[in-house]
Amino acid sequence: MTTSADFQQMLRGAALRVTRPRVAVLGAVHAHPHADTDSIIGAVRAELPDASHQAVYDSLRVLTNAGLVRRIQPAGSVARYESRVGDNHHHVVCRSCGAISDVDCAVGEAPCLTASDDNGFSIDEAEVVYWGRCPACSGSEAGSF
Amino acid sequence: MTTSADFQQMLRGAALRVTRPRVAVLGAVHAHPHADTDSIIGAVRAELPDASHQAVYDSLRVLTNAGLVRRIQPAGSVARYESRVGDNHHHVVCRSCGAISDVDCAVGEAPCLTASDDNGFSIDEAEVVYWGRCPACSGSEAGSF
DNA sequence: CCCTTTTTCTGAACGAGTCAAGAAAACAGT
């Protein structure tokens, strides 16, 4: 388990000012992987009832830029955040309920990074999203349309 | 070049009613790959000045569900549409200007489809987005921040 | 402890996309 002091440490390590909203946001992202901004606002307010939504948006942006959290946004979804950073991992997204799970890089050494033809682009990241149905949704046929 | 009659054919083939907005939208998507909805509305109105934005939104949804066009939406971007469907191809997105290019599937037989651990999900598609800088943006250092 | 800079708060604003109800158009059957 990660403590508040650890989060302060992480902020300082990234040369960021340590503020209560930031610590709370960092804690919320660690506690609720793949949570959307609204859930994070809720989690932050459990601890800091008067935190503004703007502070949460600002903190998330700062933390994302600093590399302390990662922002993901599958098509058709709102922004979601996770604390697992630095490892090149991907996600499975349920088409039916939107549930997200982590997936380690399919092939050992990030082969997806090699596009067959990069059109002259200089590529620095390959993002993979697997689409399907989560166990719950593939069991019940509801929503399969 | 694809003609209006071809588009009507495609609509009938998909068991969809042939309407002028739909034909125009299909034409616009074919003419402007990776265009966003607003650009498509503009292109449609060049031919059908009184088309409503709602008709375009509706048509795009119908065409997407029918598999006649494909909707893509890289994180942080609005929805974009393309007419290249059925082949499992991917995209390179410029972090700086948002330009998008097509990329054929990196490895011959869609290996990315095999997640290392699917968490019990039944996966039906693997979407790959390559992030980087387009030739123009990697040349000029502007925007690299 | 003070000062400057950065961050947060309040509240308004924005924009892509959706919802709803009535009018118009498509197409199957006669």
Next chain:
DNA sequence: ACTGTTTTCTTGACTCGTTCAGAAAAAGGG
């Protein structure tokens, strides 16, 4: 062709995630 039914289009309002702006508060170096 004409009619009737169903689908689609138009108009206009509206939602919701996110951002903008200015004033107030807090962080951290000297």
